Amino acid sequence: MVTQSAAGRRRTFAIISHPDAGKTTITEKLLLLGGAIQSAGTVKARKSARHARSDWMEIEKQRGISVTSSVMQFDYHDYTVNLLDTPGHEDFSEDTYRTLTAVDSALMVIDAAKGVEDRTVKLMEICRLRDTPIITFINKLDRESRDPLELLDEIESVLNISCAPVTWPISSGKTFGGIYDFERGQVQLYRDRDTPSPPWYALDAPELESEISLYRDDLATEIELVQGAGTTFDLDEFRAGRQTPVFFGTALRGFGVREMLDRFVEIAPPPQPRETLTRVVSADEKPFTGFVFKIQANMDPAHRDRVAFLRICSGRYKSGARVRHVRAGRDIQLSNALTFMAGERERADEALPGDILGIHNHGTIQIGDTFTEGEDLQFTGIPYFAPELFRRVVLRDPMKNKALLKGLQQLSEEGATQFFRPLRNNDLVLGAVGVLQFDVVAWRLQNEYNVEASFEPVNVHTVRWVAAEDPAELERFRQKSADNIAEDSSGALAYLAPTRVNLGLIEERWPELTFFATREHAVSNA
Structure with a gap:
């Protein structure tokens, strides 16, 4: 214990x-x-x-606002304090929401x-x-x-x-x-x-x-x-x-x-119990457990890296530990996990419940992923929200399409924007909660991926993720409504509704389907 x-x-x-x-x-x-x-x-x-x-982040320094969550650890008296600084701007409320799932107080x-x-x-x-x-x-x-x-x-x-x-x-x-x-x-x-x-x-x-x-x-x-x-x-x-x-x-x-x-x-309370789909995990349990609440691309622009932020819920991390990546169904070795001081970081040799670890991510880790010592658990309560604003991505140089896709994919993994690829055309649709997010994406594409892109209006009012108990019914819907069907960055099926009225009609026409305004990270709604 x-x-x-x-x-x-x-x-x-x-x-x-x-x-x-x-x-x-x-x-x-x-x-x-x-x-x-x-x-x-x-x-x-x-x-x-x-x-x-x-x-x-450079754009934060220029604008004087926080648009990403920073993690900072320091000792005070006999306590170790993990401070998670959240975006103050309303356009980045999803990032703030997910950060608040990783804390014990505010x-x-x-x-x-x-x-x-x-x-x-x-x-x-x-x-x-x-x-x-x-x-x-x-x-x-x-x-x-x-x-x-x-x-x-x-x-x-x-x-x-x-x-x-x-x-x-x-x-x-x-x-x-x-x-x-x-x-x-x-x-x-x-x-x-x-x-x-x-x-x-x-x-x-x-x-x-x-x-x-x-x-x-x-x-x-x-x-x-x-x-x-x-x-x-x-x-x-x-x-x-x-x-x-x-x-x-x-x-x-x-x-x-x-x-x-x-x-x-x-x-303030010490590390608190955490709910999973099957049981509650107590902080004083011996086996290691934790969940990813944030992914940040390009914390070190020189290396174009991606770091997954993991909140430890129970057990003890030691450098080199082997853990189970539950969603992927495989074991990995955590040998170079990090601790943070805003943009600076250092190797973590040991960490306890309540601590935040940084795990190098090569595209295999998603927000909401659970890590354990082998038990099949899934921590809950880390959702995607349906975006409120949509734009079509316009690429200035067609030769940079591969770099654009890479940038949109990696930036969407952070969760502040969502990236949709319609089935019937080659459009790239970006969804966000606020206008500022599009400015940030354009800036980061240019400065971190050397891609110049702009955004133009697109005929999308809202989005709903779609699931069904009967796979055949879902496939029929996919065929009949293909003009408005897209996949998000994780491959989940989504309906891009041009109007609120259209969405209501579709929901009435397909009663066997479920249309979700939110989607749990790393958990299928099917």
């Missing part, structure tokens, strides 16, 4: 937020606290030529001036599906902010989760004075600069007289109000996903982040 002293001290979590709430900045501060990096650059500080460490970052925003609502809906425990950090208190009580009310009413304040802000913006810690019963004063560990003071300490004298009465009233009417932190409620501990601060100045991280490693 894996010991509690090892696997039980793993903390695997993701950061979720609306774009520009400060997710990348808080990621850097966490890495600094963990000693994983020595200095932080910010995406907006263009003149410094340093970019945020978690935004490692840190929600909220802009103190803007409160709960649309993207945050959608991400919380995803977390709700697995009752993921949520810690909240209300950011940017060094700027003018909304009333903290109003922010808590909004979180509770919009996100349907109870708030338990752990720290409390003293004013905001130019008059931001610091935070009060309910458990300590003390105040930490804010300084407009990074301070390694600012001191704490009792509420009646003389040091506070000149610093927050104008706000002391208001602070005392707010503390009394929160303690009287507010919710006290309950570990069981938090781990059940019904309550969120709330911290205040400013990630840009590193203020309030250490206090949040100190509490996070104490209260």
Whole structure:
């Protein structure tokens, strides 16, 4: 059995937020606290030529947004923390969804001036599906902010989760004075600069007289109000996903982040049980199991490599271990697995439940694949979603068709876009959730595969994957509707509907078939 002293001290979590709430900045501060990096650059500080460490892909550096998920591991106190940074842009929600299947908790970052925003609502809906425990950090208190009580009310009413304040802000913006810690019963004063560990003071300490004298009465009233009417932190409620501990601060100045991280490693759950098609796998089981939640092409452009990100669910990985690739039905040796620090990586000699491994992939591994020591298991809950936008791929140089197909295939394996090949023509149709994904694909095709391609409208409204219990019925449908039938990058049959009305008519006409708006990775719907 894996010991509690090892696997039980793993903390695997993701950061979720609306774009520009400060997710990348808080990621850097966490890495600094963990000693994983020595200095932080910010995406907006263009003149410094340093970019945020978690935004490692070139197009991310240019645009200042995260469009892929980065994996970063660091040690903090007696814990090993696995931080999965997710895309903040809504066009890459599938990548975020799959990343959230690989974590045991999440840190929600909220802009103190803007409160709960649309993207945050959608991400919380995803977390709700697995009752993921949520810690909240209300950011940017060094700027003018909304009333903290109003922010808590909004979180509770919009996100349907109870708030338990752990720290409390003293004013905001130019008059931001610091935070009060309910458990300590003390105040930490804010300084407009990074301070390694600012001191704490009792509420009646003389040091506070000149610093927050104008706000002391208001602070005392707010503390009394929160303690009287507010919710006290309950570990069981938090781990059940019904309550969120709330911290205040400013990630840009590193203020309030250490206090949040100190509490996070104490209260966040260790690696949790995982469902498969046949049973639940516990993290303390001895046999090795894990699943692939992400594939990233060209992390090292010099080698045109593909890396599969595998979340370990149970057991222990040791370099050279032989494992069963369940979908492929074969055993492979994991001799060069990787650990990550954003775009940098190193060989992993050992890894435990909760850890994320990188496996070199030569086109045989897919998102959703399960690896075991021999047991026939399939972890669940990692879906493809039907794309909402479609474009026909236009190749500028016909001589580059082979390179184009390779690029589209490999990029679609990452899951942010989906690639369809109609049966009746040579069109290449790309499906995506948002317009930005097409820009990213065009950029990556040119920079990573030396292929210049553009996209034009195509008469596709939506797509449905098709399955049937009777193979003969499926073949009849394939023949009768061939003009609208395509195969996706994995070879699965899909119907490309030109209109919503057309899809409804087809579903009525073929009652023996099932039309799926989602498809489990690595699992057939048939």
